[in-house]
Amino acid sequence: QVQLVQSGAEVKKPGASVRVSCKASGYTFTSFYIHWVRQAPGQGLEWMGVTDPSGGTTNHAVKFLDRLTMTRDTSTNTVYMDLSGLTSEDTAMYYCARDKIGDGLYWFFDLWGRGSLVTVSS
Amino acid sequence: DIQMTQSPSTLSASVGDRVTITCRASQSISSWLAWYQQKPGKAPKLLIYEASTLESGVPSRFSGSGSGTEFTLTISRLQPDDFATYYCQQYSSYSSFGQGTKLEIK
Numbered sequence: 001q002v003q004l005v006q007s008g009a010e011v012k013k014p015g016a017s018v019r020v021s022c023k024a025s026g027y028t029f030t031s032f033y034i035h036w037v038r039q040a041p042g043q044g045l046e047w048m049g050v051t052d053p054s055g056g057t058t059n060h061a062v063k064f065l066d067r068l069t070m071t072r073d074t075s076t077n078t079v080y081m082d083l084s085g086l087t088s089e090d091t092a093m094y095y096c097a098r099d100k101i102g103d104g105l106y107w108f109f110d111l112w113g114r115g116s117l118v119t120v121s122s
Numbered sequence: 123d124i125q126m127t128q129s130p131s132t133l134s135a136s137v138g139d140r141v142t143i144t145c146r147a148s149q150s151i152s153s154w155l156a157w158y159q160q161k162p163g164k165a166p167k168l169l170i171y172e173a174s175t176l177e178s179g180v181p182s183r184f185s186g187s188g189s190g191t192e193f194t195l196t197i198s199r200l201q202p203d204d205f206a207t208y209y210c211q212q213y214s215s216y217s218s219f220g221q222g223t224k225l226e227i228k
């Protein structure tokens with residue numbers, strides 16, 4: 001079954017870091033870029049960054065440049081998103097999403113994880 | 123950064139209606155635009171990409187048009203399952219989304 005399975009909900013204190021994982025199955029992991037998109041409660045979608053599971057290269061939205069790290073483990077078909085320096089404004093549902101067309105970066109997403117809720121609260 | 127602005131923010135309509143949602147880009151994005159549908163508690167679902175290409179499995183009552191800075195998503199005959207929030211996404215320069223349009227039952 002083609003799917004992205006994300007890690008569970010996290011509660012973090014301000015200033016902490018969080019890691020969200022996204023495990024791919026049912027397709028060739030290294031052929032499709034993985035993006036991260038977040039959604040604050042009651043708000044719209046915000047693109048954060050993208051990683052190439054094959055080579056490991058990444059690209060970030062400018063606002064996350066200093067806080068966002070994306071990595072991958074090809075042995076487990078898993079992509080990781082690490083966000084540091086958390087504030088209450090980082091409270092959101094974090095989604096991983098697969099680029100629709102393989103072997104290239106096309107920037108629209110046909111397969112999404114169910115989301116991982118990150119709550120930042122003191 | 124390219125800003126995407128959707129209108130209206132909320133749209134009330136009835137089953138069987140034809141509705142149109144507009145998305146405007148702050149600069150030309152050619153046809154590098156996608157539309158998504160999101161229901162409460164669910165991840166977004168891809169409907170249309172490259173402004174007018176219907177994703178596989180999406181009903182033909184959905185259509186997209188436009189290029190440059192102005193785009194539309196049209197639903198020709200609303201069905202009960204279509205009441206949701208819709209987002210446009212530009213991918214001409216990295217990616218950014220519109221603020222969403224909530225389609226409500228009148």
